[in-house]
Amino acid sequence: MDTSTLILLGHNGAGKSTLIRHFLGYYRRESDHPFLKTWRDIQPLDKQKLGFVPELPWLDAQLTGREQFQLMAGLKSCRISRDDMAHLTQRVGLDTGALDHPVSHYSKGMKQRLLIALALINEPMVLLLDEPLSGLDPFGHEQIMSLLLALKADKHLIISTHQLDDAWKLADQIWVLQNGVLVFQGPRPDSADALSQLYFRYPPHGADSVHRNASLC
Amino acid sequence: MPVIALTRATALSLLRNGFSRFLFILACFFMAGALLMLSFDIGVRYRLLENTLLASQCFLLHLFAWSFGFDVLKKNTAEKLYVLPFSTSLSARSWLLGRFSGAAILVVGMGLLFLLVDTVLFAALKIDIFSVLMLQVLLYVASACLSLAVIFFLSCFLDVLSALIYGVVLWIIGHGLDELLLLTDQQFEPAVQILVQCFYYLLPNFSFFDISSQALNRLPIETEKLVFILTYPLIYIVVLLDIGAAIFSRKPIGQ
Incomplete structure (x- = not known):
C-alpha cells in the first residue's frame, strides 16, 4: 500500500492540536473557533478509517489495559480476542503481562504505547498522533520513534510534533501552521537543518518584538 | 455495542473507586444500625425496624446515585475521558447513555442487594414479606436513577459541582x-x-415514588398508579438524556 506521513509543525498555539481535533470532527461546522475559518478547505476525516493517539493519556486509570482494549473495541463496534490484544501489545512493544494491571500503574511510555495499540484496533488506514513523543525519556523516545517508523510502512500517519529531528525522519509531507493559518505545505526538505530553517521562518506573532526587548535588557 | 462497552467500563471503574467501597461499608453500618430498632415496640411489632430500614435504604440509594454521578462526571471533565471515545463514530446520545447506565446499573445492584437483605431479615424475624414494602425499595431505586439522570442532564450545560448541587x-x-x-x-x-x-x-x-405509608400500613396500591409510577421515571430519564445529548453534541470536544 502506498502510504505517506504528514507532519504538522508550528509554534505553541499555532493550531496543530486544533487542526487534529478538526480532522476528528470535534468542532461543529458553525463553531466560533477563529482558526476554523482559515481551514474551510480541510475536511474532517472518516472516523471509521482512523485511529487517534491523543497528546496526553486520557484513559480511565482505574481500568486495566485489557479493559481499555475491550472498551475501545466496543466503541469501534468490533470484537477483540485475547490473541488480538496480545498481538497488538507485542506490536507496540508492550509487555502482555501489563494488560492485567490498572493503567494507573503504567509509566508514561507504557501509556503512550497502549494508546497507539488502542488506535490500531480494527486496523485503521490513518493514524492521527498528537505530539506522541513529548515528555518521554530518551529510552521511551527511542522506542516510540522506532514504532512510528515501523507503522509508517503500512499506515498513513498524521503527526503533530515539536521535535524537528524526528519530524524530518518521519515526514513525507510537511505542513507548517502559524497562528492558526496554514502557511506552508510541501514535501520534506532535503535535510533536518533545512526543516529547522523552515520552522523558524514562522514564529508566533509578537515573537520578534519579544526578541528585540530581550536583547535590549 | 458502544453503549454496552461504555456501561461496563463505567461500572467497573466506579466499583474500583475507594469512595464506592466507603459507601458500601456505610450501607452495612446503616443496616446494622437499623437492627438496633428490633427491641423497640411502638404498638405494631417491628414497625420501627421497617421504617428505619426504608428510610436508610432511601438515603443510601440516593447517596450512591449522587456520588456515582459526581464521580463519573468529574472524571469525564478532569481526565478528559470523552476525547478518545469521540475519535470513533460514537454519538453524544450513546456516550451519555453508556455513562449513565454504568452508574445506574450499580444503583440497581445496590437496590437488589437491599431487597435481598430485607427478605432474609424479614424471613428470619417471621415478618410477612409484604409486596408493597418491597415495591417501595424498588421505587427508591427508580427515584435514585431519576435523580442521577437529572444530574447527568444538568452537567450538559453546568459544571459538575453545580450539576450535583442543583440535582440534589x-x-x-x-x-x-x-x-x-x-x-x-x-x-x-x-x-x-x-x-x-x-x-x-x-x-x-x-x-x-413515596408509598411508604401504604407499605408500612400494609395497604394495597392501585394497578393504574403502579403502572404510572413505574413508567414515569423511564420516560423522564429517556427525555432528559435525549435533551442532554442534543445539548452535549453542540459542544466542541477536547478543549
Missing part, C-alpha cells in the same frame, strides 16, 4: 411537590395554582 436541590423540591400542590389547591389563587401545576408536571416529581 431538585430532588428536595421534587419530594415536596405533592404537598405543595395540595396546599395551593386549598389556599392560593388560580394563577399560583397554575404555576404550581406547571412545576408539578414539568419538574422531576419525586413525590410519586
Whole structure:
C-alpha cells in the first residue's frame, strides 16, 4: 500500500492540536473557533478509517489495559480476542503481562504505547498522533520513534510534533501552521537543518518584538 | 455495542473507586444500625425496624446515585475521558447513555442487594414479606436513577459541582411537590395554582415514588398508579438524556 506521513509543525498555539481535533470532527461546522475559518478547505476525516493517539493519556486509570482494549473495541463496534490484544501489545512493544494491571500503574511510555495499540484496533488506514513523543525519556523516545517508523510502512500517519529531528525522519509531507493559518505545505526538505530553517521562518506573532526587548535588557 | 462497552467500563471503574467501597461499608453500618430498632415496640411489632430500614435504604440509594454521578462526571471533565471515545463514530446520545447506565446499573445492584437483605431479615424475624414494602425499595431505586439522570442532564450545560448541587436541590423540591400542590389547591389563587401545576408536571416529581405509608400500613396500591409510577421515571430519564445529548453534541470536544 502506498502510504505517506504528514507532519504538522508550528509554534505553541499555532493550531496543530486544533487542526487534529478538526480532522476528528470535534468542532461543529458553525463553531466560533477563529482558526476554523482559515481551514474551510480541510475536511474532517472518516472516523471509521482512523485511529487517534491523543497528546496526553486520557484513559480511565482505574481500568486495566485489557479493559481499555475491550472498551475501545466496543466503541469501534468490533470484537477483540485475547490473541488480538496480545498481538497488538507485542506490536507496540508492550509487555502482555501489563494488560492485567490498572493503567494507573503504567509509566508514561507504557501509556503512550497502549494508546497507539488502542488506535490500531480494527486496523485503521490513518493514524492521527498528537505530539506522541513529548515528555518521554530518551529510552521511551527511542522506542516510540522506532514504532512510528515501523507503522509508517503500512499506515498513513498524521503527526503533530515539536521535535524537528524526528519530524524530518518521519515526514513525507510537511505542513507548517502559524497562528492558526496554514502557511506552508510541501514535501520534506532535503535535510533536518533545512526543516529547522523552515520552522523558524514562522514564529508566533509578537515573537520578534519579544526578541528585540530581550536583547535590549 | 458502544453503549454496552461504555456501561461496563463505567461500572467497573466506579466499583474500583475507594469512595464506592466507603459507601458500601456505610450501607452495612446503616443496616446494622437499623437492627438496633428490633427491641423497640411502638404498638405494631417491628414497625420501627421497617421504617428505619426504608428510610436508610432511601438515603443510601440516593447517596450512591449522587456520588456515582459526581464521580463519573468529574472524571469525564478532569481526565478528559470523552476525547478518545469521540475519535470513533460514537454519538453524544450513546456516550451519555453508556455513562449513565454504568452508574445506574450499580444503583440497581445496590437496590437488589437491599431487597435481598430485607427478605432474609424479614424471613428470619417471621415478618410477612409484604409486596408493597418491597415495591417501595424498588421505587427508591427508580427515584435514585431519576435523580442521577437529572444530574447527568444538568452537567450538559453546568459544571459538575453545580450539576450535583442543583440535582440534589431538585430532588428536595421534587419530594415536596405533592404537598405543595395540595396546599395551593386549598389556599392560593388560580394563577399560583397554575404555576404550581406547571412545576408539578414539568419538574422531576419525586413525590410519586413515596408509598411508604401504604407499605408500612400494609395497604394495597392501585394497578393504574403502579403502572404510572413505574413508567414515569423511564420516560423522564429517556427525555432528559435525549435533551442532554442534543445539548452535549453542540459542544466542541477536547478543549
